[in-house]
Amino acid sequence: MTIGNRGAGLAPIPRDPRQDPDFDPAAESRRLLRAIRVATLATLTDAGAPFATLTTIATDYDGAPILLLSKLARHTGYLERDGRCSLLLAQGGRGDPMAHPRLTLNATAAPTKDPLVRGRFLRRNPKASLYADFADFGFWRAEIDAVHLNGGFARAASFGPEHILSDVSGAQALIDGEARLVDEMNADQAGTLALCAEKLDRANPGNWRASGIDPDGLDLVSGDETARLTFPRAVSTPQEAREALSELARLAEEA
Numbered sequence: 001m002t003i004g005n006r007g008a009g010l011a012p013i014p015r016d017p018r019q020d021p022d023f024d025p026a027a028e029s030r031r032l033l034r035a036i037r038v039a040t041l042a043t044l045t046d047a048g049a050p051f052a053t054l055t056t057i058a059t060d061y062d063g064a065p066i067l068l069l070s071k072l073a074r075h076t077g078y079l080e081r082d083g084r085c086s087l088l089l090a091q092g093g094r095g096d097p098m099a100h101p102r103l104t105l106n107a108t109a110a111p112t113k114d115p116l117v118r119g120r121f122l123r124r125n126p127k128a129s130l131y132a133d134f135a136d137f138g139f140w141r142a143e144i145d146a147v148h149l150n151g152g153f154a155r156a157a158s159f160g161p162e163h164i165l166s167d168v169s170g171a172q173a174l175i176d177g178e179a180r181l182v183d184e185m186n187a188d189q190a191g192t193l194a195l196c197a198e199k200l201d202r203a204n205p206g207n208w209r210a211s212g213i214d215p216d217g218l219d220l221v222s223g224d225e226t227a228r229l230t231f232p233r234a235v236s237t238p239q240e241a242r243e244a245l246s247e248l249a250r251l252a253e254e255a
C-alpha cells in the first residue's frame with residue numbers, strides 16, 4: 001500500500017504517455033527495494049565479462065543495498081577489483097514470470113564496517129548470523145547509480161536513485177533508537193504488525209515481526225516472507241515512528 005507523497009520536489013520521471021496513469025514507478029521501485037531480500041548480483045570478471053550469482057540483501061536506512069559476502073566467493077574478488085555491479089530484485093509469483101515486477105539497479109559496492117549495517121542485515125536475514133562472524137565474511141554497501149523498473153506489460157521506467165532513496169538527514173534520533181524500537185514493537189505490538197501486514201500489504205497471515213525502520217517505513221518478516229509498510233509521512237524520531245504505526249493500525253482496522 002502506498003501512502004504519502006514521496007519524491008516531492010524532484011523532476012518527474014520520464015513516462016510513456018501510453019502507460020496507465022495510475023502506474024507509479026518510483027513507489028513500486030521503493031516497494032521492491034525494501035521488500036525483496038534475495039537478489040541476482042552481477043559483477044565484472046577480470047576480463048570484463050559479466051558474472052551473475054545469487055545473494056541475500058538488506059537495505060541501509062536510506063535504501064542502499066547491503067550485502068554479506070565471503071572473500072572466498074569469486075564475485076567478492078571481482079568487486080574488490082572493480083566495485084561496479086548490478087542487482088536484480090525479482091518479485092516472482094504464479095503464472096508468467098515476465099508478468100511480475102522486477103527492479104534492476106546499477107551500483108558501486110564497497111566494504112563497510114558500520115555496526116548499524118550489520119544489525120540491519122542480520123535482523124532482516126537472521127539465518128546469516130550463523131556465519132556472519134566468520135573471518136572471511138564482510139559487509140558491503142552498494143551505492144545506487146541508476147534504476148530500471150519493469151513492472152510488467154507496458155509498465156517500465158528508467159530513472160535516477162534520488163527517486164527511491166530515503167532522506168536520512170535529520171533522522172539520527174531514529175537511527176540511534178532503531179534497534180530498541182524494533183524490539184519494543186515486536187514485544188508490544190505483534191498483533192498490530194500482523195494486522196497491518198495483512199490488511200495494508202496484502203501479506204499472508206503469519207508471525208509478523210519488525211526487522212527495520214527507516215524514515216519512510218517499516219520492514220517486516222515472517223519466516224521467509226517479507227512485507228513493507230509505508231508511513232503516512234516521513235519520520236525522524238522513534239516517537240514519530242510510533243505515531244505513524246498507530247495511524248497505519250487505524251487504516252488497517254478500517255480496511
